[in-house]
Amino acid sequence: MTRMFPHPILSLVIAGVFVGLINTLSLGSVVLGLLLGIAIPWFTSPYWPNRPTVRSPLKLAAYLAIVGWDIVVSNVQVAYWVLFRRSASLQSQFVVVPLELTSPEAIALLAGTITMTPGTVSADLAADGSAILVHCLHTTDPVDTVEQIKTRYERRLKEIFG
Numbered sequence: 001m002t003r004m005f006p007h008p009i010l011s012l013v014i015a016g017v018f019v020g021l022i023n024t025l026s027l028g029s030v031v032l033g034l035l036l037g038i039a040i041p042w043f044t045s046p047y048w049p050n051r052p053t054v055r056s057p058l059k060l061a062a063y064l065a066i067v068g069w070d071i072v073v074s075n076v077q078v079a080y081w082v083l084f085r086r087s088a089s090l091q092s093q094f095v096v097v098p099l100e101l102t103s104p105e106a107i108a109l110l111a112g113t114i115t116m117t118p119g120t121v122s123a124d125l126a127a128d129g130s131a132i133l134v135h136c137l138h139t140t141d142p143v144d145t146v147e148q149i150k151t152r153y154e155r156r157l158k159e160i161f162g
Contacts, residue, residue, distance in 0.1 A: 004038070006045035009054065011037035052105035055162050063156045067113050070152070074118040081119075081138055094123065095142040097149050098131045106161040107132070113153050 005011055015030070015037035022029045054060055081090060101107050107129055111122035114134055124133040139145045 005041070007041040007048070010041045013037075014040055052103060052161065054160055056160055059156065059160050063153075063160060066152070066156070067116070070117050074120075078118040078137065090138045091140055093136050093139050093142055095134050095136060095139070095145050096131050097134055097146050097154075099129065099154065100150075101154060101157060101161070102129070103161045104129070106157045110149075110153055110157055114149065 011034075015033035018033035018036055019025065019029050022033075099107060099110075101110060107125065111125065111132060114120050114122045114132070119137040121135045122132055123135045126132070134145075134149065136142075136145055
């Protein structure tokens with residue numbers, strides 16, 4: 001079964017993203033999405049010597065829900081800053097977040113999460129993967145910002161990827 005579906009979660013994600021991008025829920029788009037979802041991981045599997053293992057799919061679902069909520073809240077917060085605050089009052093800063101994660105997939109997911117959340121951008125990753133540089137649109141306490149990223153996202157990713 002793993003020969004046909006070397007990365008089943010990736011297959012489902014590719015199929016779902018394809019159908020979402022097509023923006024039409026028809027039999028043809030679903031079938032083509034599933035075919036791409038099977039073909040892409042199958043052809044690229046030789047380049048993935050170590051498959052990422054998700055230890056707890058339920059924790060992954062909870063993580064995605066938390067990220068979705070944070071994106072909504074951050075959108076409102078950034079809109080408030082842009083519309084009602086003077087740009088001189090914003091305190092933009094770069095902060096360095098030391099990482100305990102070792103899995104490249106978990107680090108990539110953390111960097112993507114930071115970038116998707118309005119008001120923050122993952123700017124750089126240390127060559128050895130020990131820290132990530134994050135630009136914050138507004139932060140009054142960089143230490144608290146680092147602690148929020150570590151407790152809200154990194155801790156959960158450690159539980160998901162081990």
